Amino acid sequence: MAISKEFLEILACSQYKQAVELRSDGQALLCRQRRLAYPVREDIPVRRSAEN
Numbered sequence: 001m002a003i004s005k006e007f008l009e010i011l012a013c014s015q016y017k018q019a020v021e022l023r024s025d026g027q028a029l030l031c032r033q034r035r036l037a038y039p040v041r042e043d044i045p046v047r048r049s050a051e052n
Helices: 005-010
Strands: 028-031 036-041
Touching: none
Parallel strands: none
Antiparallel strands: 028 036
16 A cells, blocks of 8 residues: 555655655655655655654
């Protein structure tokens, strides 16, 4: 089961509150404005940064 479009519309970068998009291979969420990638594991976004 992939991340739905509706779910992607409400997700935001946990650090900068910017919109995210799913990488073409489905393995990460991208915050393009801040050049961050959050991994997706077992269809669950892992939105915690390494610094936290």
